Amino acid sequence: MPQHFTNLTEAKTLETDQLALTRRIIGDLADKLACGVIHGSAGTGKTFAVETALEDLRAGHGGRDPMRTHTLVFTSKPTMRQLAEELVKTLTGAKPRSGNRFYLITALIELLSGPPRLLVIDEAQRMNGDCLEQLRHLHDHGDTRFALLYVGGDGCWEVLSREPMLRSRVFRRLPFQPIERAEIPALMREYHPVYAGVDDGLLLDIDDTYAHGTLRDWAAFTHTAADLCHEAGRERVDADIAANAYTLLGGGAR
Incomplete structure (x- = not known):
């Protein structure tokens, strides 16, 4: 693979x-x-x-x-x-x-x-x-x-x-084409454990702010967020982790 x-x-x-x-x-x-x-x-x-x-x-x-x-x-x-x-x-x-x-x-x-x-x-x-x-x-x-x-x-x-x-x-x-916005929450929970149990609103906010349905941007965000979760001793992404990831990724700008 x-x-x-x-x-x-x-x-x-x-x-x-x-x-x-x-x-x-x-x-x-x-x-x-x-x-x-x-x-x-x-x-x-x-x-x-x-x-x-x-x-x-x-x-x-x-x-x-x-x-x-x-x-x-x-x-x-x-x-x-x-x-x-x-x-x-x-x-x-x-x-x-x-x-x-x-x-x-x-x-x-x-x-x-x-x-x-x-x-x-x-x-x-x-x-x-x-x-x-x-x-x-x-x-x-x-x-x-x-x-x-x-x-x-x-x-x-x-x-x-x-x-x-x-x-x-x-x-x-x-x-x-980029992933349809409505499909984002279910796909991302399937994609990586750091999104397990994360509510739709936060996942859609991540997409709107940074990833825009683009798998490569979601991969970059997830890699960063997973590292931040590990450092903070958290199992999944929350609003604070997302905000810190945006900062490391250029403030959310593409």
Whole structure:
């Protein structure tokens, strides 16, 4: 199981609707060798959800045969040659013998024509039109057998949807959203023991003041609050613990 943000001890994985949908979508892509997109603002839990679903896929959970997965992430906008080189390196574990793009594409078609696999392009908003077209060409090729998942943050869908040839091939798409306010109290009591028995009003105040439905912000707050509870000899969060946590986290400002 992927680690929780900040390695928070005693935190439980929240079985949110978005986590369940991520598992379903990645399973569907694997079954159909199709193309999909999962996107949303930072901190909404998409990375954890995707990694959890990929782990399930590699392990063969859900009655499926285990499937190989490969994830690529670029720190800046790659060229078509850089994309092809990284793909070959990811699939083989070795630097390609030649940097010639046509050699690389031929090698990729051969590599991707073997056992079915899932290729994940993380931070997909960094892709340009040429790179997206190159991936589409590889995915559409009659000899290749792989599913393709684009994952990205703000602006991801806007970038991908500008390419009509890609947009028309998207089989599944999931936009990640912050947790609905009404769901916060029940989810947080499930998330960590420091919220057991804490009333709805305080949990909603924490969300309104600091977390705003964002799982990463809830993780940061919970890590801080759990430390404060331990130092104060308290088992759960109260108004004083919350106030002190706000101070340590910048006064509640995001």
